[in-house]
Amino acid sequence: MKVERSPFVVSIADLLRTPGHRREVEVQGPLGELKSAGTVVGTADDVDVRVGLEAISEGVVADGQISAPWHGECRRCLKEINGHVDVDFRELFEKQPKEGETYPLGHEEIDLEPLIREALLLALPLAPLCEASCQGICPTCGADLNEGPCGCPPAGRDPRWAALDDLHLS
Ligand SMILES: [Zn+2]
Numbered sequence: 717m718k719v720e721r722s723p724f725v726v727s728i729a730d731l732l733r734t735p736g737h738r739r740e741v742e743v744q745g746p747l748g749e750l751k752s753a754g755t756v757v758g759t760a761d762d763v764d765v766r767v768g769l770e771a772i773s774e775g776v777v778a779d780g781q782i783s784a785p786w787h788g789e790c791r792r793c794l795k796e797i798n799g800h801v802d803v804d805f806r807e808l809f810e811k812q813p814k815e816g817e818t819y820p821l822g823h824e825e826i827d828l829e830p831l832i833r834e835a836l837l838l839a840l841p842l843a844p845l846c847e848a849s850c851q852g853i854c855p856t857c858g859a860d861l862n863e864g865p866c867g868c869p870p871a872g873r874d875p876r877w878a879a880l881d882d883l884h885l886s
C-alpha cells in the first residue's frame with residue numbers, strides 16, 4: 717500500500733546542519749476540507765504556499781504566504797460565490813512546542829499543514845457577500861432582488877403606505 721505523503725511536509729535536515737542558512741520552498745496541494753462559518757476550501761482545491769525556512773537556536777522559523785481559493789454562499793442572496801484568500805504568516809517550529817503558540821519540530825522535517833489550516837481559518841471570510849451592494853432575496857416570495865423588484869409590498873410596512881392603500885380603496 718502506498719502511503720500518500722502530504723505535500724506540506726518539508727525536509728529541514730540541511731537547515732539544521734547549517735544554522736543561519738535560509739531556504740525558500742514552494743509547496744502546493746489540496747488540504748482536505750477546511751470550513752469556516754460561511755466559506756469552505758474544498759478537497760480538490762490547490763493551496764499554494766511559499767515559505768522561507770531558517771534554523772535558529774530555538775528551532776526553525778517559517779515565514780511566507782498562503783494562497784487558497786474558497787467557495788461560499790452570499791449571506792444575503794444565497795448565490796454561490798468563489799473567492800481567493802492570501803495570508804501572510806511567520807511561525808516558530810521547536811522541539812518542545814508551546815500549545816497554541818509554536819509548532820512541533822520533527823527530527824528532519826516539519827509539517828506545515830496545521831499552520832496553514834489555522835492561518836486560513838482566520839483569514840477566510842465568515843459571511844461573504846456576492847457584491848457589497850447585494851440586494852438579497854425577498855423575504856415574502858424568495859425572488860432574487862438583484863434581478864429587479866418582485867412586486868411584493870415591503871416587509872415592514874410603513875404606516876404611511878397603509879394610509880395610501882386606504883385612499884385607493886375608497
Ligand atoms: Zn448576493
Ligand SMILES: [Zn+2]
Nearest residue numbers: 854857866868
Ligand atoms: Zn417578493
